[in-house]
Amino acid sequence: MGFFSNEEFIRYKKCTQPVYQTPASIQQMLDIAGVHENGIFEIEPNNGAGKKRRKFDRVYSFSDLNYVDQDKQQKDGILFQLRKFLNSMDTDFKITIQCEPRDVTNFQKSLLQDENKSEYPELARYNNEMIKKSLEKGQENVRKQRYLTVSANCRSIEEAEGWFDTFEHTALPIFHAMGSELVPLNAVQRFQKIRNYFFTDDGEESFILPFQDMVQAGRDFRNSILPHSVRNHKSYMEFDEECMRILFAAVLPTRLNEEKLIFELTDFPFYTCLTIDTAYIPREVLRGKISNTNFYNENAIGQEVQA
Template sequence: MIPFWKKTDKHSKPQSAQKRKQNTKPAVPRTAQQSIPMQRMFEDGTCRVKPNYYTRTIQYQDINYQLAQQEDKTAIFEEWCGFLNFFDSSIKFELSFVNMATDSTEFEKSIRIPYQKDGFDDVRAEYSQMLRQQLAKGNNGLTKTKFITFGVEGESMAQVKPRLDHIQNDLLNNFHRLGVQAKPLNGVQRLKLMHDMFNMDGASKFHFDWKDLVKSGLSVKDAIAPTAFAFKNSRTFQMGGIFCAVSFLSITASDISDQLLKDFLDMDSSQIVTMHIQSVDQNRAIKTVKRTITELDRSTIEEQKKAIRSGYDIDILPSDLKTYGRDAKALLKELQSQNERMFLVTFLVLNTGRTE
């Protein structure tokens, strides 16, 4: 049996209040709308994801990091470290990198230079044509956008709104110090982004107006949901007319190249890369690292005992033990004396295709 969650229409009968009360366990989603993990979108761009948890999204532009001189790269990296250290353990955030096929109509609008009837319209037309050709060549028909979504917990919208405003302003200022253009998304813009991600097959266009909600009896989910979700197996699923697969990246290396993310984003296909990041409370982080160092020391002693029994030098230890021990002690020092933070990161890559 294949779970196939279809998009419902406004004529579907709502569940009675009595039946809702009887269902004490979390309900399994039965429609495409129910499978979207959000409850309400506000006009200012605040989204209530679940009870007592609210988020906002900021779109930001690229920075010429790869082309910068080494000293400039170091300065950018230090600013980025300061940017990340802004997030304490009460703020969850997610970096999203969205590569999607270009909507030719919207693409045309974004680069069109309006005529002004001043004798230079032929130059504007030629320049617009050049932009269309160059952008199409450079992105292989893909539009690449970047977002940061942050969320805090609170009992109500009125309670969390001042804090969300404060965090948003601080983030915009941090982006400005990095030399990056950034803007917050309002409710309609966030809904359009969700619609485009859920309907990557291009089968439907985004049409939405807050005034239509009351008259139509529909919810915001009806405007963004795909025609259906189909989960055939544990590896792939179908979203509307395209097939999708999600992979996660498990990083065990103590150091990685700054090219890592760029290599993913340079792939010529529609994909979404997300980094879900949670800052760990400082005391908890220090205890965790200390516990890890204790375990490594215990493993070192066991290896030395084996060495004595086998009759070889006790200083010959597995390279992993030495590397992890050195890195753990360096991390502990940074946490204790340099005001660094520990982050838990989930790195996901969504790949899509017209066929399985």
């Protein structure tokens, strides 16, 4: 008997139904009903005069964890904090690792020393050559960004702000204990990250207006971050001068190498976006499912012994 055969369990396993089943325009590609300057987005429209619970979400950026180079005791400590974070989550969330475009020239300037102003120009020249050789071995035109998207069902934006404040007071210390920093993104920063998903022009900031200027101008943010056209093909999507293919991992091996899995899935010389979606299941439903599974296993063992 499959683990997900229980109907009530399957109901929590399903993804949230999109607001737009079939987009009628390019703007409807983003199922965003409302935007607030602090970065909280309303994903579902308010159809109940504020009485109906609807979905809000907020995006946080977090730094990479130094896990591979740690000893066993430190790794166990990181995994303990990670389990603590997962057990504290009572809502749906998504982890995204996005390889975004990067201006190679500016990136090199931020790392290289000015040989003319250096007190030891020969040493600075040697260090610059070593840095350039190291950059050539990596993917200097791509930078990895890591995001945590958290969803909450609330009746109003005020309730959502209180909910996310409570979440941050719980999650920030856990991430800090793991050696990472969790930073919320505001609305303009989220616009920029969405735009980087569709365009590879190094995400120039000039395309995104400040939030208040956008509101005063009556400008739809979707026109700044979405492509002008989208063409669907059998195995990929084409918009403007870019092409995109979406892959879904329906089956994973029973044994995963936690030290290499994410790195191998994101270490490419082109722009990629890896998402790990997690749906919250109430503990009482999970306990009931496990109890039923154990019951059926005991019956199967008993029948096998009798046979």
